Amino acid sequence: MSLLVMKFGGTSVATLDCIRRAAGRVGREVAAGRDVIVIVSAMAGETNRLVGLVNDTSSMFDAREYDAVVSSGENVTAGLMAMTLQDMGVPARSWQGWQIPLRTTLAHTAARIEDIPTETIKGKFAEGMKVAVVAGFQGISPEDRITTLGRGGSDTTAVACAAAFGAEQCDIYTDVDGVYTTDPRITSKARKLEKIAFEEMLELASLGAKVLQTRSVELAMRYNVRLRVLSSFGDNDENTGTLVCAEEDIVERHVVAGVAHSRDEAKMTLVSVADRPGIAAAIFGPLAEAGVNVDMIVQNIAEEGRTDVTFSCPIDQVKGAEIAINAAREQGEINFHELVADIDVCKISIVGIGMRSYAGVAAKMFATLRDEGINIKVITTSEIKVSVLVDRKYMELAVQALHDAFGLEHAV
């Protein structure tokens, strides 16, 4: 019996009609002879409502209680989905994290899955159950407290279940119909990709293309889970989505798979830092402790014995970064002339596995931006990605120009 994992995000289960529609998709897979594990998110808005209650209750809350509260939305959807399937004549039941039990680390609000025992659910399939509905986003800690997996965690529940149960495929139903070469709201030339490599998806996910939780892509890559992103709302036959798969399963490709952007970036520069061994640790240690997600880092020699250090972080963490750095300065751990924050920047990235074997991709990116008169403020590169910070006012222009320059409008 082949086994399929199907995950439905919050917008895909936003109302009882949405749940019925999703259940209809599950029913069709069952009719085609498959057993199905369905992973559900909370109904759209519900997790935000619960987080709001927590935030209004306490500004310094116990993360264990936070998890106990915010995990409840998924329990509701799981029960409703199981009932809906039963109503359609499909043998189904729901599981909450503790019932499996889906074991995680102790890291409340951002726990990682450690173990998913499969015996109980497999036993129910053997008895004739056709669908196991699993509440996403949640598990239990070694102390038997409820944990959650972070925003988007249901994607990770889905991929982890697909790996644990050896599913043939993991289908992620969402409110977009696949992964695009770039944001279709920025250019109508954006094209849906039929396939994308895990590595590329990982870069896109972490670059702010919020289709999949990064962790779920990492897991899929590690366990080679065939992962498909497709629309909950699309017509059935044409709704093939995008397959996220191993590099070798993609025969033809562009050098660049996609152009990503991230709007809410800030650039911070410590001007004229007294340079000495260990200065990077002295700067970025306190930032990490303050919970600042530092992304790009650049260090330039400015003058004899002094240097400029520039980094980027999410715009809403600028205040925290300033506090952390000024505290380190007051404690004498670092010495600089000035701390300058530029909150009018955005990040533009090109991502593609093809870059590994083609030279000149970064040069082409820089030339394209130059031709549009766009000044580059910071550059970082990885094996399959080039990212730049530019003024935010150029964001759309930069994306459109790069999309054209790399010919992404047309399939290979």
Added chain:
Amino acid sequence: MSLLVMKFGGTSVATLDCIRRAAGRVGREVAAGRDVIVIVSAMAGETNRLVGLVNDTSSMFDAREYDAVVSSGENVTAGLMAMTLQDMGVPARSWQGWQIPLRTTLAHTAARIEDIPTETIKGKFAEGMKVAVVAGFQGISPEDRITTLGRGGSDTTAVACAAAFGAEQCDIYTDVDGVYTTDPRITSKARKLEKIAFEEMLELASLGAKVLQTRSVELAMRYNVRLRVLSSFGDNDENTGTLVCAEEDIVERHVVAGVAHSRDEAKMTLVSVADRPGIAAAIFGPLAEAGVNVDMIVQNIAEEGRTDVTFSCPIDQVKGAEIAINAAREQGEINFHELVADIDVCKISIVGIGMRSYAGVAAKMFATLRDEGINIKVITTSEIKVSVLVDRKYMELAVQALHDAFGLEHAV
């Protein structure tokens, strides 16, 4: 260390401000040197919302999935209450039913508590925790599925916890400030009782004075748990509520403790039933199977070999009762001339342990109603209760007259 159980119903935790107020009461008990087990209901309206989702999903739902869905409201309150207490500096944590684990029967939607292991929570008290916040209304079945205890089930969770942990008292915080001699909305002469016996409370609870779930009073009586009903909103010093206790703990009492009423009653009469042995079983068997809650039953000899059978039931079950009885007639199990439903009646009851030793209480009730010109349609009696059905238009009048007649306005 003395241990107190405090239960807060839905209106007592309706908003975050209500939760803070309730937490304040808990904090004062902790400051007075007590350990506390807090039982919480779902925030007012939340369980209804969840039940609505279930009903809109399916008309023939799986009770196990129903329980998984509707139990989630209590989990949210438990987490929020624990956070609020922590915020006030009180060491607290939440427990969901499965974490204790609070074991129940398999009877989903109306399960009974079977076992409450105390080791884990007692261990946490020994480590310095001051408050265990327990999600009310829920437990887990022998199959490790979530069960619920029926409407008002959090009262039962509270009393069962008080019994299991040997608490000195179980305080039920609600939106009324105690148990009254009758409904204060019907007569301003209604007087709050300082004490009431378990047996009396049991009759009042089952008569529709919706202060406590019947099952919780039964449990309190069996395990002799001191049970107090008091207001979540009252001023602290004067908020002594009503103590529900053993008969022997009440020294002075009226013969009648209170006058209860139940508005939504219907009287149904099977006219001229062919009388034979087993006819009662033939009528009330099918009614029980149809889920009709038959309350009063009266049988009169009407003529040779035939009899009238009258019973009362909740007004919204009249339709179901008619269907069940007509089906039994078609199958030849019963034979009658006519089925008459009177949906314009109400039930008035007087309750008091004193009736056991005083004769003439029922006669005084009947005389009082006669003096007001109120016709009695059906009478039933128990050791400590007399109930009558009268036309609904006389309900307020009957309650006021009886309250006066038995002198309930004044303390003994």
